[in-house]
Amino acid sequence: MKIAINGAGIAGPTLAYWLHHYGHEPVLIERASHLRSGGYIIDFWGPGYEVASKMGLLPRLHELGYDVKDVRFVGSDGQQRGGFSTDAIRRTLGGRFVSLKRSDLAAAIYAALDGKVETIFDDSIATIDDGSSGVHVSFDCHRDLTFDVVVGADGLHSRVRELQFGSERQFEAYLGYKAAAFELQGYPLHEEQTYLSYAEPGRQVSRFSMRDGWTLFLFVYRDFGPANLPLTHAGRKAALRNAFSDAGWECPEILSQMDETAEIYFDRVSQIQMSSWTSGRTVLIGDAAACVSLLAGEGSGLAMSEAYVLAGELARVPDNPLAGLIRYQTRMMPFLFDKQRAARRFASSFVPTTAFGITLRNILSSLFSFPVVGAFLLGRQLRSNFDLPHYDRG
Ligand SMILES: Cc1cc2nc3c(=O)[nH]c(=O)nc-3n(C[C@H](O)[C@H](O)[C@H](O)COP(=O)(O)OP(=O)(O)OC[C@H]3O[C@@H](n4cnc5c(N)ncnc54)[C@H](O)[C@@H]3O)c2cc1C
Numbered sequence: 001m002k003i004a005i006n007g008a009g010i011a012g013p014t015l016a017y018w019l020h021h022y023g024h025e026p027v028l029i030e031r032a033s034h035l036r037s038g039g040y041i042i043d044f045w046g047p048g049y050e051v052a053s054k055m056g057l058l059p060r061l062h063e064l065g066y067d068v069k070d071v072r073f074v075g076s077d078g079q080q081r082g083g084f085s086t087d088a089i090r091r092t093l094g095g096r097f098v099s100l101k102r103s104d105l106a107a108a109i110y111a112a113l114d115g116k117v118e119t120i121f122d123d124s125i126a127t128i129d130d131g132s133s134g135v136h137v138s139f140d141c142h143r144d145l146t147f148d149v150v151v152g153a154d155g156l157h158s159r160v161r162e163l164q165f166g167s168e169r170q171f172e173a174y175l176g177y178k179a180a181a182f183e184l185q186g187y188p189l190h191e192e193q194t195y196l197s198y199a200e201p202g203r204q205v206s207r208f209s210m211r212d213g214w215t216l217f218l219f220v221y222r223d224f225g226p227a228n229l230p231l232t233h234a235g236r237k238a239a240l241r242n243a244f245s246d247a248g249w250e251c252p253e254i255l256s257q258m259d260e261t262a263e264i265y266f267d268r269v270s271q272i273q274m275s276s277w278t279s280g281r282t283v284l285i286g287d288a289a290a291c292v293s294l295l296a297g298e299g300s301g302l303a304m305s306e307a308y309v310l311a312g313e314l315a316r317v318p319d320n321p322l323a324g325l326i327r328y329q330t331r332m333m334p335f336l337f338d339k340q341r342a343a344r345r346f347a348s349s350f351v352p353t354t355a356f357g358i359t360l361r362n363i364l365s366s367l368f369s370f371p372v373v374g375a376f377l378l379g380r381q382l383r384s385n386f387d388l389p390h391y392d393r394g
Contacts, residue, residue: 006159024311029124039101065099
């Protein structure tokens with residue numbers, strides 16, 4: 001089959017890899033002019049880690065990744081108030097865990113395509129017409145093409161979802177936080193293998209020292225005001241200054257250096273909640289289908305699992321793609337709904353809204369370092385009740 005995949009992030013190239021593996025002809029369409037770099041650091045484990053293992057990616061991911069040893073919660077004076085050693089996480093997951101830049105994961109998956117999948121950059125699917133002779137697709141730039149199946153792998157603000165299922169407003173559940181991330185070169189403070197985080201009621205800033213003198217910053221703050229987002233680079237900086245201008249710790253220094261960054265990731269922390277991911281021969285995967293939000297800390301792995309299962313289910317019923325799409329949805333939806341529920345439960349405590357809440361979180365986090373308590377608390381959070389299916393040629 002010839003299959004259009006809108007979006008070359010995490011889910012799109014993973015799906016392209018497996019479709020190509022099963023003998024199909026995927027075509028990736030990416031709005032950006034090249035694979036996006038920068039962004040934020042992700043934790044990567046669970047079923048997605050196992051998909052990466054099947055793709056032979058683990059050595060490369062561990063080479064690109066960071067061996068984070070400690071998560072440290074600090075006070076305004078920079079002194080430690082709470083936190084835990086990531087040994088507890090490693091023990092719980094049997095070492096099958098790595099932290100790396102989202103863009104490095106995306107690039108590693110894309111590299112695995114080995115130039116065998118056509119990618120149309122700087123473009124997007126513009127219209128979808130599901131007819132009797134296939135799905136007729138027009139693009140913003142490219143000439144029209146006809147496909148057997150169209151996949152929306154274009155993230156939280158998916159265009160394919162908008163075109164085939166309806167407006168984002170119907171499906172987006174805003175969790176009350178906004179998040180921003182950027183990288184700076186030469187930030188003067190540097191801690192190896194330590195993720196540092198400072199919180200005040202309703203807002204939190206974290207930093208992580210990376211290779212070659214780069215530091216990553218992640219800002220998260222409560223905002224139940226207008227859900228609209230700043231669209232320009234200048235607007236994003238202004239919004240961050242507005243939210244953190246009177247915050248303590250290193251915030252004044254970080255905000256003053258923010259001018260040196262050329263790119264800032266800025267978005268609402270939201271989930272996508274849908275009762276169906278298929279519409280005729282169009283299907284959604286990854287954040288486009290069921291964004292779990294950064295609160296789940298697992299969106300990339302889940303996006304890869306969905307891609308692997310979609311390709312596998314299509315392969316199981318080679319003469320009936322519509323049945324393959326439904327089989328994919330039936331297999332994955334309950335698991336994704338569970339993950340979304342768990343993330344929503346965690347939402348109210350992610351950035352505590354009171355000083356007492358911050359103190360309590362600091363105390364509880366220290367318990368993770370005790371083997372038995374850590375295994376109990378983290379086990380519930382991290383272990384997955386989903387067994388990755390085995391497909392004949394998978
Ligand atoms: C701050 C933050 C921290 C996170 N931490 C973690 C973590 O620790 N662990 C984890 O596993 N996950 C984490 N996530 C979630 C993870 O990044 C996402 O779940 C994952 O990237 C989803 O992959 P995707 O391919 O569905 O979408 P994306 O990675 O968003 O990729 C979508 C692609 O589609 C392209 N696109 C968009 N619109 C169009 C269009 N109209 N036409 C063509 N192309 C288009 C985009 O340019 C992009 O390349 C975090 C997310 C955030 C925001």
